[in-house]
Amino acid sequence: MGAVRTTMYLEDKDRRALELIQGRYGLATLSNAIRFSIRVVQRLDTPESAITQHLLTVRGLPRTREPGKAEALMAQAHLTSQGAQQVIAHAKAFLNRQRQRTAVHPPGLQRQAG
Secondary structure, eight states: OOOOOOOOOHHHHHHHHHHHHHHTTTTHHHHHHHHHHHHHEEEEEEOOHHHHHHHHHHHOOOOOTTHHHHHEEEEEEEHHHHHHHHHHHHHHHHHHHHHHHHHHHHHOOOOOOO
């Protein structure tokens, strides 16, 4: 399935966070930063209690802290971040190799036999 255009409203703090992600990981657009963030968070095996706490906070209701949950989520986020950084490093290395090959043998230029 191809990309589908979606409109969303961002607060200034959300836009700043996306720009930080965009710069940190060398992403070309804010849309790429959003997609990247979604996929990184998707890899987190977030317990339902964390989702419930987030929803309560968003709705302005008081939330109770479960001992150890925040620390566990932070540790898992850190590991996921490291994994994402490794994937990005591999992708950048691959793209650099492709650029070098293209510079040496530009597309459309064929060696002539003889």
